[in-house]
Structure formats: C-alpha cells, structure tokens
Amino acid sequence: MRQFVNWSGSLSFTPREFAEPADEDAVRELVVRARESGRTIRPVGSGHSSSPLTRTDDILLSVDRLAGVIAEDADRARACAGTKLKALGEGLYDAGLAMDNLGDVDYQSIAGATATGTHGTGVGFGNLCTQVVGVRLVTGTGEVLDISADDNADLTSFDQLCVLNTTDTRADTELHLYYADAEPVGPYAITVDARRVRHVRLNDLIDPEAVRLDRPYGCLLRSPVPVVVQFLRQDTRLPGVVALTAAMAYPA
Numbered sequence: 001m002r003q004f005v006n007w008s009g010s011l012s013f014t015p016r017e018f019a020e021p022a023d024e025d026a027v028r029e030l031v032v033r034a035r036e037s038g039r040t041i042r043p044v045g046s047g048h049s050s051s052p053l054t055r056t057d058d059i060l061l062s063v064d065r066l067a068g069v070i071a072e073d074a075d076r077a078r079a080c081a082g083t084k085l086k087a088l089g090e091g092l093y094d095a096g097l098a099m100d101n102l103g104d105v106d107y108q109s110i111a112g113a114t115a116t117g118t119h120g121t122g123v124g125f126g127n128l129c130t131q132v133v134g135v136r137l138v139t140g141t142g143e144v145l146d147i148s149a150d151d152n153a154d155l156t157s158f159d160q161l162c163v164l165n166t167t168d169t170r171a172d173t174e175l176h177l178y179y180a181d182a183e184p185v186g187p188y189a190i191t192v193d194a195r196r197v198r199h200v201r202l203n204d205l206i207d208p209e210a211v212r213l214d215r216p217y218g219c220l221l222r223s224p225v226p227v228v229v230q231f232l233r234q235d236t237r238l239p240g241v242v243a244l245t246a247a248m249a250y251p252a
C-alpha cells in the first residue's frame, strides 16, 4: 500500500491500488478491469490541487509516466496527459512553439491543469483549456476517443437551460426529458433562488440518469412559481461555425 501526499502536504490518503500506466493500452486495460470488477478510478496529475479532488479509497491513477510532447505541425503539438508544464514549454520551444499564457508555477501536469481550468493573468487571455484544440481520451467504458472540431465534434457541443426566476420565492423546479424512442426520464431537480438566474448544462445532469445526448429529446420544466426558460444549443458539428439556437418559454 502506497500513501499519496499532495504537493502542499494538506491531503494524504492511501488508495487501495496505485496505478502508473505507461501507455494508452495500459490505461484502457486498467479502466476495463476496474469496470468489470465494479471498482472506481481517480486520476491524479502532479497533486498540486489543495482541495481533495484526487482522494479515493480505490484506484489512484497517476499519469506521471504518460509524458512527452510531439510536434504535429507549424501551430500545434500533442502533449501526453502527464507532461508537466515545464516540460511542455521546453518541448514546444524545440518545435518553435509556445503557450499563449501560463499560471505562476510550471509544476502541474497538462491534464490536471486543463481539468481544473488553471489560468494565468491578463484580461485578453482565456484559461489553459482555451488553448486546447483536441483531446484523445479513454472513456469510462474503455473506449479511446479523439475529440475535436473535426472528430466527434458532437461531444464538444452542449445544450443549456437558462432558468430566470424574477419572483420573490425560490423556484424548486423539476425537469423531465422526453425522448423519441425511450420512456421519459425525470425529475431532475433544479433550484433557482428568488430573483436569480441559473444556467444548467444538460450534459452535466446525471441524476436520475445521464441525459442521452445522442438522440432527439424535448424538455418539460415544472415550476411552482413563474419562471422564464431559455434553451441554448452550441453545436460544433457544423464546419467552421458554432451554432447557437434559442427558444424561450413562459407559463401562460
């Protein structure tokens, strides 16, 4: 049993298993094995986060051995998940490239930094994720997926509900989803405080079950007080553009 201690020492625990896969196949095999035996995996980058994001009683997957930078063309490069920002800068420099902006330390892994929205300063810069144009990942079912505006672009799209409550009463709303080829699912509880607005990404809803984004669906929102609801879809499948559609609803 190996104890894990984060960078600052504020978090320590002993996972049941500490895995350090050295390549994509090993990650995939670990995920498949965990899934088949009902176990769970938590990835860890450099352990630089102070909050207990990486704590687990089961399998801790370190990406330390998955490191390296591969220059792809004149303006982009591929970095393996465990590549530390310092090594990323050096690898990019060798290829005549550089990051637009970084935080104040270079100890983090690229996977951990992008997973947490790590950012530098400057109003004209986005966080590190905004410099990412594609991702290759192992899903929870052991599938390897390339995701970018060109590959599996539907996975980078999202649907969002904007629920506006202008009343003086908290709105405990219930969302029900209706599918073309399956029974309705719900309720998904969405609370909007009095005189507040709430944006909910449908991709994030998992209780009572993950929204099935791969098929047509409609939304029914029940609210005890009048609310205004707007549905937004950002669809990156269309070449070169981001499509945004909106519809508004208000109870009669």
Ligand SMILES: Cc1cc2nc3c(=O)[nH]c(=O)nc-3n(C[C@H](O)[C@H](O)[C@H](O)COP(=O)(O)OP(=O)(O)OC[C@H]3O[C@@H](n4cnc5c(N)ncnc54)[C@H](O)[C@@H]3O)c2cc1C
Pocket (backbone or CB within 6 Å): 007, 008, 042, 043, 044, 045, 046, 047, 048, 049, 050, 053, 054, 063, 081, 102, 103, 104, 105, 107, 108, 109, 110, 111, 112, 113, 115, 116, 117, 118, 119, 120
């Ligand atoms: C001294 C110090 C300075 C800092 N400076 C800044 C700063 O300037 N700007 C800023 O924004 N933040 C800053 N931070 C915060 C830090 O950048 C973030 O905590 C960052 O997430 C750390 O990256 P990591 O590789 O250590 O990730 P970890 O802490 O190891 O993991 C973070 C999260 O990423 C997930 N994760 C890791 N690897 C993977 C993977 N391969 N696949 C999926 N998920 C994964 C983990 O499960 C966890 O949820 C600082 C922190 C410290 C201690």
